[in-house]
Amino acid sequence: MKYIKYLIYFAAQQALSCVFPVAIFLILAISKVISIPFLYRYDFILIACVIVQVMMVHFKLETIEELKVISLFHIIGLVLELYKVHMGSWAYPEYAITKFWGVPLYSGFMYSSVASYICQAWRRFDLKFINWPSNYITYPLAAVIYTNFFSHHYILDLRWFIVLSLFVIFLKSNVEFKVYKKCFKMHLVLSFFLIGFFIWVAENISTFLGAWKYPNQTETWNIVHLQKISSWFLLVIISIIIVANLKLKHSSDEICNT
Structure with missing residues (x-):
């Protein structure tokens, strides 16, 4: 029974950490079923996302320093x-109106919401x-991962070589987290994958709500290709490296060397 208590607490804290992503889902859902007067849908979504971001800082769910990191990942995305x-x-x-070169x-904000979740x-x-x-x-790892998203259109896709290298780079790396005052530990690569997987699930919801469309979704909605899990898996690593750089500058005990 005690593990059920931990599971409930863990799920509740995860849900609270997803405030920004959930807000985006709600905005997408509302804008899909309700026509906003005098506003194109994408413009409404942008305005709503800006308001949510301002509220996150105003109500101290995010700090100004975290906002800088989140904004950086926004630009990267x-x-x-x-x-x-x-x-x-x-x-x-x-x-x-707020659409440039087709984007x-x-x-x-869909990328910055990932960084927001990690900060939370x-x-x-x-x-x-x-x-x-x-x-x-x-x-350099973050740079190689990001560059490969661009270069694989012209040269060999290195994603699977990068994935294999992660097991070497993070061989002895774990993340320690606290659930209801009890500490748990997980291998870092597994944590990357789990976050990437749930973002892929969220991506399926987003495309179903018309946030964007893949080529195989032009006529009718289809499940997002499983390979996209690896893409989010790698993007999560970039986000965590950026967030870790901020957190480790402001705390001396975030990393334990054993």
């Missing part, structure tokens, strides 16, 4: 969106990394 839409990987079919500006979970679960690699390793 928006640049990726511009490139991927140009390459035909997916599309935003609806018209909007509505609200799309960056870090605080609520009192995360600590055990044997986190040096910045001399994690920074």
Whole structure:
């Protein structure tokens, strides 16, 4: 029975950590079934996302320092969106004033919501990394992962080589988290995968609500390809590296070297 208590507490804290992503889902759902007067749907979504972000900071769910990190991941995601839409990987079919080169500006918030979740979970679960690699390793790793999202259209896709390298780089790395005053531990690569998997689930919900469309969803909605889990898995690593850099600057005990 005591583990049920931990499970309920864990689920509740996870839900609270997902405030921003859930808000985006609600905005997408509302804008799909209700026509907003004098506003195109994508423009409404952008305005609503900005309001949510302001409220997150106003009610101290996020700090200004966390907002800077979240905004950085927003920009990283928006640049990726511009490139991927140009390459035909997916599309935003609806018209909007705040749409540039085929990409509505609200799309960056879907990436920043991932960073928001990580910041929230870090605080609520009192995360600590055990044997986190040096910045001399994690920074180039993030750069290689991000570059591969662009370069694989022209040269060999290195994602599976990168995935294999992760098991070497994070071989002895774990994340320690606290649930109802009890500490648990998980291998870091597994935590990356689980977050990526649930983002993929969220992506299926988002595409169903018309946030964007993949080529196989043009005529009718279909499940997002399973390979996208690996994409989110790798993007999560970039996000965590960015968030970790912020957190470790403000705390001396977030990493345990054993």
